[in-house]
Amino acid sequence: MGEIFExxxxxxxFGMTLYLTVxxxxxxxxxxxxxxxxxxxxxxVLRRLGSFYINTVRNTPLTLILLFCILGxxxxxxxxxxxxxxxTWVRDNGIRWAIVGLAVYHAAFVCEALRSGVxxxxxxQAEAAxxxxxxxxxxxxxxxxxxxxxxxxxxxxxxxxxxxxNTTVASIIGVAEASGLMKVIIENQTASVTVxxxxxLGFVILTLPVGILFTAxxxxxxVKR
Amino acid sequence: xxxxxxxEYTGMDVDVATYIAKELGTDAAxxxxxxxxxxxRETLISTGQVDMVVATYSITDARKEKISFAGPYxxxxxxxxxxxxxxSITGPDSLKGKKLCSVTGSTSAQNVKExxxxxxxxxxxxxxxxxxxxxxxxxxALTTDDTILAGFASQEEYKGKFKVVGQTFSEERYGVGLxxxxxxxCEKVNAAITKMVTDGAWQKAIDDNLGPAGYKPGAxxxxxPDACA
Numbered sequence: 001m002g003e004i005f006e007x008x009x010x011x012x013x014f015g016m017t018l019y020l021t022v023x024x025x026x027x028x029x030x031x032x033x034x035x036x037x038x039x040x041x042x043x044x045v046l047r048r049l050g051s052f053y054i055n056t057v058r059n060t061p062l063t064l065i066l067l068f069c070i071l072g073x074x075x076x077x078x079x080x081x082x083x084x085x086x087x088t089w090v091r092d093n094g095i096r097w098a099i100v101g102l103a104v105y106h107a108a109f110v111c112e113a114l115r116s117g118v119x120x121x122x123x124x125q126a127e128a129a130x131x132x133x134x135x136x137x138x139x140x141x142x143x144x145x146x147x148x149x150x151x152x153x154x155x156x157x158x159x160x161x162x163x164x165x166n167t168t169v170a171s172i173i174g175v176a177e178a179s180g181l182m183k184v185i186i187e188n189q190t191a192s193v194t195v196x197x198x199x200x201l202g203f204v205i206l207t208l209p210v211g212i213l214f215t216a217x218x219x220x221x222x223v224k225r
Numbered sequence: 226x227x228x229x230x231x232x233e234y235t236g237m238d239v240d241v242a243t244y245i246a247k248e249l250g251t252d253a254a255x256x257x258x259x260x261x262x263x264x265x266r267e268t269l270i271s272t273g274q275v276d277m278v279v280a281t282y283s284i285t286d287a288r289k290e291k292i293s294f295a296g297p298y299x300x301x302x303x304x305x306x307x308x309x310x311x312x313s314i315t316g317p318d319s320l321k322g323k324k325l326c327s328v329t330g331s332t333s334a335q336n337v338k339e340x341x342x343x344x345x346x347x348x349x350x351x352x353x354x355x356x357x358x359x360x361x362x363x364x365x366a367l368t369t370d371d372t373i374l375a376g377f378a379s380q381e382e383y384k385g386k387f388k389v390v391g392q393t394f395s396e397e398r399y400g401v402g403l404x405x406x407x408x409x410x411c412e413k414v415n416a417a418i419t420k421m422v423t424d425g426a427w428q429k430a431i432d433d434n435l436g437p438a439g440y441k442p443g444a445x446x447x448x449x450p451d452a453c454a
Binding site: 067071074075076078087088089090091094171172173174180181182183184185186187188189 | 263264287324329330331332335343345346347348349350354357358361363364
């Protein structure tokens with residue numbers, strides 16, 4: 001096991017996993033919140049648009065989404081984050097498109113988790129908010145969403161854990177995260193139980209605390225009714 | 226270099242494996258083909274799920290610690306596939322500032338990273354994904370074993386669009402993976418490979434599978450099998 005750490009930068013690879021996870025989590029939380037609001041809004045077009053997004057993205061394999069990002073959007077449509085003259089053009093665009101793909105995919109799951117949170121808020125509260133003259137936006141911001149987030153913490157934690165593990169798919173578009181390094185080690189040293197254990201353990205170290213934290217948070221922050 | 230077409234298996238590796246099996250007394254019809262993904266090859270052999278692996282399997286010292294090799298039955302080399310109208314790339318020395326494409330974690334990808342500083346490398350899960358990127362000028366070259374490149378250059382939808390540079394810069398000796406220490410089987414396989422070369426079946430397999438791509442085997446071919454350890 002020491003040999004693996006000596007010859008390969010395992011920590012840097014897991015650093016990239018963490019980097020992808022953090023930025024994709026932020027992106028998917030923002031996009032997912034917008035989608036959730038669309039899906040519970042009083043405007044029919046927005047509701048249908050939201051449902052269409054969820055049903056399309058959630059039912060598309062992540063591999064396909066990432067491949068579309070890199071081959072379709074980047075290489076064929078030439079949508080690039082850094083100019084082609086950059087000496088790290090391939091690497092930077094790969095990482096950023098991976099974050100976009102991961103965020104777009106997981107936003108669908110964040111949205112559904114949040115919507116389940118919205119459902120924990122009794123309908124009477126929404127009616128009360130509207131009856132004292134709050135607009136839809138105000139009632140969402142001041143009454144519904146704060147409670148919805150607190151009610152949705154446990155499912156949001158599951159989405160974050162799934163996102164952490166799903167970053168491994170980014171290796172298929174060449175982002176040098178943990179599973180990419182695992183492929184290198186297997187190619188050079190042949191597959192062994194140790195290699196799998198090191199990487200499995202790495203992911204457990206990343207995800208187990210998240211699970212414990214979110215379970216504790218969901219207990220502490222749940223709205224007592 | 227093996228491909229499943231319908232229910233038939235074709236390719237250079239398949240022809241070599243079939244020939245060896247016949248020499249060992251197994252009819253082509255009695256062979257059970259098992260797909261051997263890179264990460265599972267050693268495990269497939271050491272657990273006895275397969276008797277031999279014939280799959281562009283380069284002989285390396287790290288692998289010899291887990292399994293034994295017969296052969297080599299072919300010597301390939303890392304090369305470059307570029308757009309047909311691109312004359313700026315003539316070999317590994319002209320790659321500075323260029324963008325390359327290969328498979329995540331592959332030996333070819335690692336060679337490029339180490340030997341050619343200043344080159345950018347796009348890695349994908351399979352070589353097939355490099356082709357659209359190459360055709361759309363996103364990357365300038367695809368790099369891996371010349372045998373694999375020859376196959377892509379001759380693919381119907383890309384005919385005439387790509388060319389193989391023809392300047393190999395590594396040596397990949399394809400061997401037959403066997404259970405570690407099975408010297409008796411190794412001797413038999415080596416005898417079969419030697420016979421395949423002398424009776425012309427080896428050349429025929431090359432012509433059938435790689436000939437349409439205009440591929441000529443490089444130096445060191447046909448190879449003499451190593452002594453069995």
